[in-house]
Amino acid sequence: MYAAELVGVTKRFGPVLANDGIDLAVARGEVHAVVGENGAGKSTLMSILYGLHRPDAGEVRRDGHRVVLRSPTDAIRHGLGMVHQRFRLFPGLTVAENIVIGAEPVRKGRLDRAAANEAVAALSERYGLRADPSALVGGLPVGVRQRVEILRALYRHAEVLILDEPTAVLTPGETERLFEVLRTVAATGVSILLVTHKLSEVLAVGDRVTVLRQGRVTGRFTTSETDADELVNAMIGRSLTPPVRRRAHAPAGDPLLEVRDLTVRDADGVARLSEVSFTVRPGEIVGLAGVAGSGQRELIDSVTGLRGAVPEVLLTGTPVKAGRDPRVAYVPEDRHGRATAPAMSVAENVLMGAQRDLASRWALPRAKVRARARDLVDRFSISAASVDVPIGALSGGNAQKAVLARELTRPSTVVVAEEPTQGVDVGVRERVHDLLRAARDEGAAVLLQSSELSELRDLADRILVLYEGRVVAEFPGDATEKELGRAMTGATG
Amino acid sequence: MAGVLTATAPVLLAALGGLLCQVAGVFNIALEGQLLWGAFVAVVVSDLTGSAWTGVAGAVAATVVFSALLSGPAVALRADPIVVAVGLNLLALGLTAFLMRQIFGSGGTYSSPELAGLPDLGELGLDVPVLREQSPLVPVALLLVAVLAFWLTRTRSGLRLRAVGQHLDAAQAVGLRVSGYQHGVTLVAGALCGLAGAQLSLGNVTLFSEGMSAGRGWIAVVAVMLSGVYPGRLLLACLLFGVAEAFGFRLQGAGLPQQAADAAPYVITLAALVLAAVARRRRRSYEHA
Amino acid sequence: MSAPAVAHRVVASAPVVAVAGALLLTTLVMLVVGVDPALAYPALVRGAVLDGNLEYTVAAFVPTLGMALAFALPLRAGEFNLGGDGQLAAGGVTAAAVALLVPLPPGAAVVLPLIAGAVAGGLVAVVAAPLSTRLGIPAIVSTLLISAPAVSLASYLVRFPLAEPNTGIAQTPPLPDAAHLPALGGSGYLTIGLPLIAALTALWLYADGRTVLGYEIRATGQNREFARYGGVRVGRVAALALAGGGAFAGLSGALIVLGPPHRFVDGALTAPGYTFTAVAAVLLASARPVVVPLTVALLTFLQVGGQGMEREAGVPSQLTQIVQGLIIVIVAVLATLRARRPR
């Protein structure tokens, strides 16, 4: 008997058939990975299991019994827990409050804070999920926030835990810790459903895998009996071409990006970056590694001009301009917060930055805007119903391609890419990498920040490691993950 | 000081209602209309029954019913709460004036020696300097600030309420009945506005006059916007307004034009706000820069 | 599509449902309080559009539309401008002061006060921009707080320095004839204010949808971080939007003052409550700018028609307020139901 089963689940959103007769079964204590391209229907399927969507057909079973889930409340009652990719946390409440909410300990009619804190402490102890119960969630790093989400589900006695792309926002270290936790949790008999795009993770932590493609199941594997190629084949219907490390020509010429002795302090006078210096030459990809919060944000904001005019940053030999220096193409990590305005149309999103070029005087003809957008959609094979739909309605991968399309078609010489493949499927990832390489080959200087070391190793010519605001090491592109990992934790040598 | 408290009490009571709504993520700018409605019903019921306390109870009950006109459309049907509130404020103005003619036979002001007002605390035996001449609802208002602060931070429902206001989807995802909470606070805000109205028409004075809420509900809205979700700050904001108003009266007595007195509370509040923001800015760290 | 199907479409379409629902409830109220709907409704319509009343409806439409733009324009940039009253009064009093104190040749005598009024309104509004972008004080709070002193200041000016001597109320002397807005046709109340505001509305709609500035304003309103990242100078854009909104309000004030009765009468600009009627109209249009003139027309129709209803059918003014309040609530509800249906 399975802990949870989805049987013949079908779900339509208007013309889109998001799930088409999907069967999926998870055993007790199993870590079950769900993979697939962007838009394959993974999130939809998980949402159905968690009562956020009602299926058009098919049913959900728990421990062999059919259950009707009208809302998350029903799902929670049936022992289901979910960790959403975009966290569902209350920033103004403490860790403990976020965890116990909905099932709070009460004493004499009052909220029993002490009991809540104790319960949370005990729970974190038991699963090795460390989090200070009395800290406000709003100020916590993403990794800790995710732990809070997991703890919440465990606190509510979830027997089936759904995680939608949990590692997309984590650093390698955090990911490793998360996997340990998942194994511990699974060992206590909890079933885990793990949605991810990273096949290495599937192979590392999953017991079994279900592959979705265009709303249907295209493969079921036991991880010990499969490999990445087979999974990719099931996902995108073809194999990936092996990455080409070949370059058009060796980096040469004067640096397009030069950072000299850059120190950035926050309002309290604490140095966030100290004496950072490096250069990126035309035709070169320089990788930026480091655990989250090592100064990447400050460095990138300085390089792009978003921190104002910074005299220590030189683009093609002259200081960076305040606002947004047009000489930089910038693919930000925060897709919905910074890179797009989700409620605006695809056309208007890809317009940003080019609006003045497209305008004749002040007039911005809609036809031109649309035509340009259609052209980009075609060239970058973005799948969107039309260029007039809100970009927020695109799947993550397609939104990311749109951002790349916009940025890489800017007439700029420096490209800054920040976590460019976060949350996108292997097919898109391959395409994104191709685009970055193409930019490099055309003579751009590329600064690539990624928490995925394999990505850095695939693309970068050199890798700089940031630690506590300093560049503590520089490696060639083929450095081992072990070397890089050591440097990222500040271990010198 | 006593005068400041009297002037502040109705604003504070209404603002407490507004604050609760804000905590739960409902933008309630119908306070003005509800305050007026409460003031009216308080006088009608007190006049009919001869008891001020029945008047207070009537005002509370009737304003809860009135506030359902906000909670229904804005919470259940997700209509724009601002538009609905604009309609309700208009409705309250018309309804009170209309019913006044129906019930008392004339418009304008209704006052009567027989109309029972709320007793002074002095009469009830509480001979404390500042409170002596206040109605019992004044200490109730002050107490409610503490009660609300306690409720929001120390009880289960308070915690859930804050959660609903902070992140609607997340609240839904942890299984909270979001609209239940939002309905609840909107109705409780109605009750508080009922109290506020009763304090205005049976406490501050003992009469009803068309449109007598005279912008107090709007001042309450501003106070709520100034104080976020913190009842303590709300008390301060309301008192600041009250003190500034009293200060304005003084200015007038000293020969400054009436317009200066009218502007004083707003100018002082804005100044306080700017000073606080500048101080906050000094302390703010890099994060958003 | 067959004829019955078309008919079905029309009957089921949102505006029809909205109006029908509002009418139903209003009729109910009338019956309850003993007003004959058969008299009241024709009086409402007559009061708004017949018997020469259309002139007034249109005359009231002008400032209401102006105030709607004053709210809608900053809203596109994500700033709530609730301080319309202060901007309106500032614009009105400035226009009056310029018309009274500065000797101007014909033509300029009209144009300059209008511009001065718009500038004054813009200045009052733009104060909120640095408070919002630099100090994090939301415009919805600061505009409201700035509004009251601005109204008081205008009131002070007409009470003392600009006051007409020997008259009972605080008002300026009549403005010189050269400063009167040219009338349209033979009307005493329709002025070039109407084509002016219509042109400005068209201009705004055009700018909003089809210019760089409009695009940058919308981007700022939709996601400020996105706009900033894209190189839009969001502080400036927000300030511009607020100033533009304030200018519309100030211009509305100037139009009122330069129109009949051609003077600034203390309280006359704020008493009719244009600001909140306009806010309601814009919110009713729920983020679709082209609909704004229509919702403004609807609310103006109700208000002016309400007076006619009061005059002719003896419907007391209080009932008019009740009916208007109900209609606004109902239309708001129906607007969301409509928005939800396609899902």
Add this chain to the structure above:
Amino acid sequence: AETAEAPPAKSIILITPNPVGTNSFLQLGVKGAEAAAKELGASFKLYESKDPTSIAQNVDAAVRAKPTVIVGISFSFDDVFTTVPKANPGQQFLQVDSCAKEQAPNLACVSFKEHEAAYLAGVEAGLLSKSGQIGVVAALDTPFIHRWIEPFFAGATSVKPAAQGTPLYVGGSNPFSDPARAKSQAQTLTGRGVDLIAAAASGGNPGVFEAVAASGGKAFGVDVNQCALSPGNVVDNVLKHVDVAEHAAIKEIFDGRTGGVKVYGLAEGGVGVNALGDDLASSGCTVAASPDVVAKVKQTRDDIFAGKITVADPLQS
């Protein structure tokens, strides 16, 4: 434009500048027109305006309805009644409480010398004040309201030269109907030792009465006898018999005596105080208990008639 039904033989349309609401002055205006309509067998309609534009709209609507007379109350009609009567010479107009600057022959005007009555009330205040501190709580600081303020203080200093007068204005968002704020203002005054307050705050007056009742002071009402509103706390009232004057003026117009200006002062019985009334004993006003004060008031009135005292009109200064 066509008219839906034939207008009655005689009719009166009264237009107010603001909603009548709590405004006792406008209420009197309505009362006078109603009484006239009843006596003259005419129909009566009331148009309430909100702002200058709606005043104009109402006047035009009234002109279309072709009543026997169109009555407009207050100086708010100065502008419209300068132009509209000229444009409609066949229509009779009456302006109450003010007069258009350029008066057409078909416009009659009625105005009042309320300052004379306020002066008499001031005399009473001067005689009755123990502290020598008196005050006024008025709705708004408009020029017209000063007709109740300076003459009141002047009357007081005429009998008690050391008397000090302080005016306070209600202001705020609803100055004409904010009894709570009016009460606060009155309390500010009583807190400074003021023991007699003239209330000119329209709907706010009852708030003033409550404040003096609590402090042991006394107040004066305005326009109508307000003594009964707060028994034992109101000394007297600055009466303005708008209804009487308006009634008379309408009657004259119906009788064919059109145009002209009638000014109603003490002598014409258009303004006054209850102390001078025949029904003083039953008025409920506390001045009835001070015969010496009443005597002084009568004497002052006679002095005004005789020209020995001229009450300055603040509007003419």
